[in-house]
Amino acid sequence: MSESNATAISDPVGYINHHLTNMSSGTLGEGSVIDFSVFHIDVFLVSLLLALGLGYLGWKVGKSLDADKPTGAQNVLEMLVEFVNQQIKDIFPTADKWVGPLALTIFSWVFLMNAMDLLPVDLVPSLVGGIASLFGADPHHVYFKVVPTTNLDTTFALALLVFGLIVFYNIKHKGVWGYTKMFLFHPFGKFLIPVNIIMTLIEEIAKPVSLGLRLFGNMFAGELLFLLIALLAFSVWTMPAQIALGTLWAIFHILVITLQAFIFMLLTIVYLGLASQSADEH
Amino acid sequence: MDASVVAQIMSSTAIGVGIILAAAGLGSALGWGLICSKFIEGIARQPEMRAQLTGQMLFTGGLMEAFPMIVLGISMWFIFANPFIGAAKAALGAG
Numbered sequence: 001m002s003e004s005n006a007t008a009i010s011d012p013v014g015y016i017n018h019h020l021t022n023m024s025s026g027t028l029g030e031g032s033v034i035d036f037s038v039f040h041i042d043v044f045l046v047s048l049l050l051a052l053g054l055g056y057l058g059w060k061v062g063k064s065l066d067a068d069k070p071t072g073a074q075n076v077l078e079m080l081v082e083f084v085n086q087q088i089k090d091i092f093p094t095a096d097k098w099v100g101p102l103a104l105t106i107f108s109w110v111f112l113m114n115a116m117d118l119l120p121v122d123l124v125p126s127l128v129g130g131i132a133s134l135f136g137a138d139p140h141h142v143y144f145k146v147v148p149t150t151n152l153d154t155t156f157a158l159a160l161l162v163f164g165l166i167v168f169y170n171i172k173h174k175g176v177w178g179y180t181k182m183f184l185f186h187p188f189g190k191f192l193i194p195v196n197i198i199m200t201l202i203e204e205i206a207k208p209v210s211l212g213l214r215l216f217g218n219m220f221a222g223e224l225l226f227l228l229i230a231l232l233a234f235s236v237w238t239m240p241a242q243i244a245l246g247t248l249w250a251i252f253h254i255l256v257i258t259l260q261a262f263i264f265m266l267l268t269i270v271y272l273g274l275a276s277q278s279a280d281e282h
Numbered sequence: 283m284d285a286s287v288v289a290q291i292m293s294s295t296a297i298g299v300g301i302i303l304a305a306a307g308l309g310s311a312l313g314w315g316l317i318c319s320k321f322i323e324g325i326a327r328q329p330e331m332r333a334q335l336t337g338q339m340l341f342t343g344g345l346m347e348a349f350p351m352i353v354l355g356i357s358m359w360f361i362f363a364n365p366f367i368g369a370a371k372a373a374l375g376a377g
Contacts, residue, residue: 210348213355214345214347259344267345
């Protein structure tokens, strides 16, 4: 433990780089953003565990629903479901029955994944490093990033899924010809078809790109700031500053976490609502 | 690939990132300022709408933070995984 602190004090860039590396099989090529040969084990494990935990909680509470005397967990989950339902009714009243569960899953899963950012920065990587050293690996080369949404993979996976659903809902409600008509004749008339195609294409592609990048950017910036605040403890006299700043930033980050999960869910509902409008309402 | 080339690329990247972050911070602050000023105006006109307006303010604020965050992400990419170094290495190694 003290060894890793000494490393932090003497080599801040190395400390930050160590905490920004994923536990992955294979290494990313230098300067490349997309590399399909790399698999991030830590992102997969944490998101899987959170999803399984969420599913188990839902199943357990759903099994013993009591309409007359609801218990604590049931109350919380009912509040959540009513909240999401209210948003859907406000924005997209003619939603079919799958939009509600989708929005609820997105909100709660993204919120839980974001909330892993509130754990102390060194906690899980040190634990994993300790366990790895029991098996003989060098703890300095064992990396573990605990927040899945600080990885472009996770946020873009969610965003691309929503994009696939947008295309599916468009085709289901407008038909293939209605969907292509939207590309060809909006926003200008039929004499400017190339311009229409370009503008509608940009609008459609901007939806998943902005969804993914917004969540990634917020979470990455938050994590980076936590790391920089952790580096403030280079001497005993600066520790009160680190504790104060860390607490303030963590409190503000609670708001950011909830807000980003809420925005992701709300935008999903809005986009699906837009996609479900029949052609003449557009 | 000698040290002076790397130093030049790194210093140009650093200056570029500084300008990028300044612009992102400025845009974000101005955007939030506009949103919150309209929010306060709205509360002054209709105090009973405060709860709804708060929700909407936070939501649009988060939406508008998207582009400064994207810009921040790109600048962090330049710092931590500088693509220019890779490109220069390839060009110098081949040449």
